[in-house]
Amino acid sequence: MNFAFSDEQEQLRDAVRKFLEAKSPSAEVRRLMETTEGYDEAVWKQMAQELGLQSLHLPEAHGGQGFTFVELGIVLEEMGRVLLCAPYFSTVALAANAIMNAGSDEQQGAFLPGIAAGETIAALAFTEPNGKWDASGITMEAQGNGDSYTLDGTKMFVIDGHVANQIVVVARLSGTNGEDGISFFSVDGDASGLTRTPLATMDQTRKQARLDLSGVAATPLGDPGSGWAALSKTLDQAAVCLSNEMVGGAQKVLEMSVDYAKVRVQFGRPIGSFQAIKHKCADMLLEVESAKSAAYYASWAAAEDNEELPVVASLAKAYCSDAYFHAAAENIQIHGGIGFTWEHDAHLYFKRAKSSEILLGDATYHRELLAQRIGI
Amino acid sequence: MDFTDTPEEAAFRDEVRTWLGEHLVGEFAEIGGRGGPADETSWDARVEWERILGRDRWVGLSWPEEYGGRAANFAEQVIFNEEYAKANAPARVSFFGEQLFAPTLIAYGTEEQKRRFLPKIQSIEEFWCQGYSEPNAGSDLSNIQTRAVLDGDEWVINGQKVWTTLAHRAQWCFVITRTDPDAPAHKGISYMLVPMDQPGVTVRPLRQMTGTAEFNEVFFDDASTAKDMVLGEVNDGWKVAMATLGFERGTAFLSQQLAFQGELAELIEVAHKNSATDEATIRQRLAQAYIGVQIMKYNGMRMLTSLKKGALGPEASIGKLYWSTWHRDLGELAMDVLGPESQIVVGEPGDDYALNELQRTFMFSRSETIYAGASEIQRNIIGERVLGLPREPKIESAPKEKT
Known part of the structure; x- marks a missing residue:
C-alpha cells in the first residue's frame, strides 16, 4: 500500500506549476476572462509542444505519452490552482476521453493525434437546455444510417463549444428512451448548419456556448445506439478530473486565507489569533485535505479503470464540490471587505467553485447517484 | 500510488487470516466485534481471547522484537486491523496499555521500565x-x-x-x-x-x-x-504526556474506520427495513455518511504513507477531529432513520436504562468530540501548529492553587 505520488509525478507537478505561474498569473487570467475566446493561442501551443500536456494520458499509438489519470489529475490540480483560462478540460478531460471510450481504434487514430499535438480544440456537447446530466436529458435525435447521420436540435452549456474545431455530440437514435439509443457523433466546428453562440458566463474563467444544429452532417463514433456505457464512463472520468481541478483551487484559497489571517491586524492582533478565524481555517484544512484524499484515490481508480470507479467518481465529485465552495466562500469572509471587491481574486475562485460544483452534476446529484451505486 | 498488497504484505495478510481462522472459534467467535475500548460487554471472555492474541504476539504488534513485538510497520498494522475487523473478532480490552502507554514507554522509558511493564501488557496480565x-x-x-x-x-x-x-x-x-x-x-x-x-x-x-x-x-x-x-x-512530563496524546489522536483511529464502516452498513440495513431509504433527505445523509467513512480510510492511508517518511505530528489532530465529528453525525442520523422507534428503550419502565447499539452510538459519540482533546482544542492545534497561525495572546493566569 502506498498513497503518495512518485518522484517523477512530483517533478511533473513542479514543472507544470512553474509553467503556469509564468503563463497564467492573475493579470493574465483577468485579461483572458474578458475575451470571448477565453484562452491564449500561444500558451495553448506551448502547453502541447513544451510540456506535452494535451498528449499526457493519450495512448502512445495515437500520439500520446501513455501516462494515466494520476498524472492528468496532477496537471488539472495545478490548472485549478491558477484558474488557467484554456480549453484543456473540455479538450482532454471531456472530448478526448469520450473519443477513447466510444471511438474505434481507427477513429481514435484519426482524432487523437490532433489533440495530442495541440492542433485540435475539442468539446463534448451532451447537455441540453433542460440542464440534466443523466441519460434522460439527451433528447437530440440522430437521423440516418451507416456513416451518414444528420443532427437537429440544441446543445447547451457546452464548455468551450464556441472555439472547438471538433465537437463530440451525444444524441440518441430516434424513438429511443433513457439509456437506450445513446450515440456519439463527431461534428466539425465549422460544419454547415451549426450555429455557435458564446454565452456570457458567471464564472468568466470557464467559457460555455450554445450550439444550434440544423441538419448538421455527423460521423458516428463507435456503434450508434449503444453509447451509454461509454458516456457514463466518460462522465465518471470527467468527474474525477474535475475533482482534482477543484482540489487545486481549494488549496489555493486556503493558502490565501491563512496568509491573510497572519498579517491582517484588528483589535491590535492578527485576526488569525482569534479562534473564530483560526477554527474556520482549521476546518478548511480538514476539508481540503479530505478532498485531496478523495480526488487522488479517484484518480487511481480511474487509472486502474477498476470496478470502484463509478462509486469513487461520485464520491469525489460530491465531496470536492462542497469542500471547494465552502473554502472559497470562507475565503471571502476571512478577507472581509477587501474580499468582496472585483480587484481581489477571491471572487474568481468563488465563481469557479460554483461553476465546478454545478458542472457534471452538483453534490446533491452525485450523492443520490452514489446512493444508487452502493445499493441504498 | 498503489493500493494493492506488496508480496510481503500479502504474505502477512495471509498469516493473520490463517491465524484468526484457526483461533477465532467457539465462544470467541460469538462475542462479535462491537464496542470500543471502553465497552465492558463480555469482558471476561474478551480478556481470555486477548490473552491468546498476546501469547502469539498479536498484542504489541508494532513493538520492537526485543520486547516481544513483531516490529510491524504501519501497512502491516493496517492489514492486521482490517483482517481483525473483517473476522468480526472481539473488541480489544488492552487499548490503554497496548496502544497508548506502551508506545510512550518504548519512546521514553528506561530499559528496566520496559522490561518490567511490556511483557505484562502483552500477556494481558496488567491493565x-x-x-x-x-x-x-x-x-x-x-x-x-x-x-x-x-x-x-x-x-x-x-x-x-x-x-x-x-x-x-x-x-x-x-x-x-x-x-x-x-x-x-x-x-x-x-x-x-x-x-x-x-x-x-x-x-x-x-x-x-x-x-x-x-x-x-x-x-x-x-x-x-x-x-x-x-x-x-x-x-x-508534559512532553511525555503529549506523546501519549499523539498516539491517542493518531494511529489509534485507524482501527476504528472499519468498525465505523460496519456501523454504517448496519444502519443502511435498518433504513432499508423500515423504508427510511424512500426519503430523499435520508438517502442524501446516508450517502454523505458513506462518503465520510470512505474518506476517513483514504485520509488514513495518506497519513500512513507520510508516516513511513517520518513521525506523525500535529496532523493527528485532523484525524481526531474528523472521526469524532463523523461518528457524532452518524449517531444523529441513526435516530432520524429509526424515527419514533428511536425513542423507545428496551425493557419495562423502571428497568435499567439499557440502550441499543444505535442509541448508544448517538449518546456515546457526544463524549468522543470531548475526550483526547475537545474538537475546539484540535482546531487550535491545527490552526497554530499545522497552519502556523498566531497563538492567542497569553492572559496572566491566576496563581496556581497550592495544596
Whole structure:
C-alpha cells in the first residue's frame, strides 16, 4: 500500500506549476476572462509542444505519452490552482476521453493525434437546455444510417463549444428512451448548419456556448445506439478530473486565507489569533485535505479503470464540490471587505467553485447517484 | 500510488487470516466485534481471547522484537486491523496499555521500565488507565493540580482525576502530577506510573448520560509509587504526556474506520427495513455518511504513507477531529432513520436504562468530540501548529492553587 505520488509525478507537478505561474498569473487570467475566446493561442501551443500536456494520458499509438489519470489529475490540480483560462478540460478531460471510450481504434487514430499535438480544440456537447446530466436529458435525435447521420436540435452549456474545431455530440437514435439509443457523433466546428453562440458566463474563467444544429452532417463514433456505457464512463472520468481541478483551487484559497489571517491586524492582533478565524481555517484544512484524499484515490481508480470507479467518481465529485465552495466562500469572509471587491481574486475562485460544483452534476446529484451505486 | 498488497504484505495478510481462522472459534467467535475500548460487554471472555492474541504476539504488534513485538510497520498494522475487523473478532480490552502507554514507554522509558511493564501488557496480565483530566484541568490540561512530593524512596501523591476510563479494571495508571508548583504550568509536571491496588487510591464510577459507567473518578490520598516510577525526567512530563496524546489522536483511529464502516452498513440495513431509504433527505445523509467513512480510510492511508517518511505530528489532530465529528453525525442520523422507534428503550419502565447499539452510538459519540482533546482544542492545534497561525495572546493566569 502506498498513497503518495512518485518522484517523477512530483517533478511533473513542479514543472507544470512553474509553467503556469509564468503563463497564467492573475493579470493574465483577468485579461483572458474578458475575451470571448477565453484562452491564449500561444500558451495553448506551448502547453502541447513544451510540456506535452494535451498528449499526457493519450495512448502512445495515437500520439500520446501513455501516462494515466494520476498524472492528468496532477496537471488539472495545478490548472485549478491558477484558474488557467484554456480549453484543456473540455479538450482532454471531456472530448478526448469520450473519443477513447466510444471511438474505434481507427477513429481514435484519426482524432487523437490532433489533440495530442495541440492542433485540435475539442468539446463534448451532451447537455441540453433542460440542464440534466443523466441519460434522460439527451433528447437530440440522430437521423440516418451507416456513416451518414444528420443532427437537429440544441446543445447547451457546452464548455468551450464556441472555439472547438471538433465537437463530440451525444444524441440518441430516434424513438429511443433513457439509456437506450445513446450515440456519439463527431461534428466539425465549422460544419454547415451549426450555429455557435458564446454565452456570457458567471464564472468568466470557464467559457460555455450554445450550439444550434440544423441538419448538421455527423460521423458516428463507435456503434450508434449503444453509447451509454461509454458516456457514463466518460462522465465518471470527467468527474474525477474535475475533482482534482477543484482540489487545486481549494488549496489555493486556503493558502490565501491563512496568509491573510497572519498579517491582517484588528483589535491590535492578527485576526488569525482569534479562534473564530483560526477554527474556520482549521476546518478548511480538514476539508481540503479530505478532498485531496478523495480526488487522488479517484484518480487511481480511474487509472486502474477498476470496478470502484463509478462509486469513487461520485464520491469525489460530491465531496470536492462542497469542500471547494465552502473554502472559497470562507475565503471571502476571512478577507472581509477587501474580499468582496472585483480587484481581489477571491471572487474568481468563488465563481469557479460554483461553476465546478454545478458542472457534471452538483453534490446533491452525485450523492443520490452514489446512493444508487452502493445499493441504498 | 498503489493500493494493492506488496508480496510481503500479502504474505502477512495471509498469516493473520490463517491465524484468526484457526483461533477465532467457539465462544470467541460469538462475542462479535462491537464496542470500543471502553465497552465492558463480555469482558471476561474478551480478556481470555486477548490473552491468546498476546501469547502469539498479536498484542504489541508494532513493538520492537526485543520486547516481544513483531516490529510491524504501519501497512502491516493496517492489514492486521482490517483482517481483525473483517473476522468480526472481539473488541480489544488492552487499548490503554497496548496502544497508548506502551508506545510512550518504548519512546521514553528506561530499559528496566520496559522490561518490567511490556511483557505484562502483552500477556494481558496488567491493565492500564490514563490519569490526565481533573475537575479543573480539562482542555487546559497543564492546569493539573494533583501533587506528587518525593519522600525518601517514594512519591506521595494527592489529588483527583476524572474521565478515567476502565480505572476499575486497571492495575496501573499513568498519571501526570505536579512536582514543581513554582515552575510555569508546563514545566513542573511529571509522568508517573502508579499502582492502583493500594489504600491511597479510590476509584468511584462516574455514571454517564448512557446510563453506564465506563469512566471513573480516581482519588489519590497519600497514594504512593516508587521513586523510579517516573517516565522521562522529573518535571519534564508534559512532553511525555503529549506523546501519549499523539498516539491517542493518531494511529489509534485507524482501527476504528472499519468498525465505523460496519456501523454504517448496519444502519443502511435498518433504513432499508423500515423504508427510511424512500426519503430523499435520508438517502442524501446516508450517502454523505458513506462518503465520510470512505474518506476517513483514504485520509488514513495518506497519513500512513507520510508516516513511513517520518513521525506523525500535529496532523493527528485532523484525524481526531474528523472521526469524532463523523461518528457524532452518524449517531444523529441513526435516530432520524429509526424515527419514533428511536425513542423507545428496551425493557419495562423502571428497568435499567439499557440502550441499543444505535442509541448508544448517538449518546456515546457526544463524549468522543470531548475526550483526547475537545474538537475546539484540535482546531487550535491545527490552526497554530499545522497552519502556523498566531497563538492567542497569553492572559496572566491566576496563581496556581497550592495544596
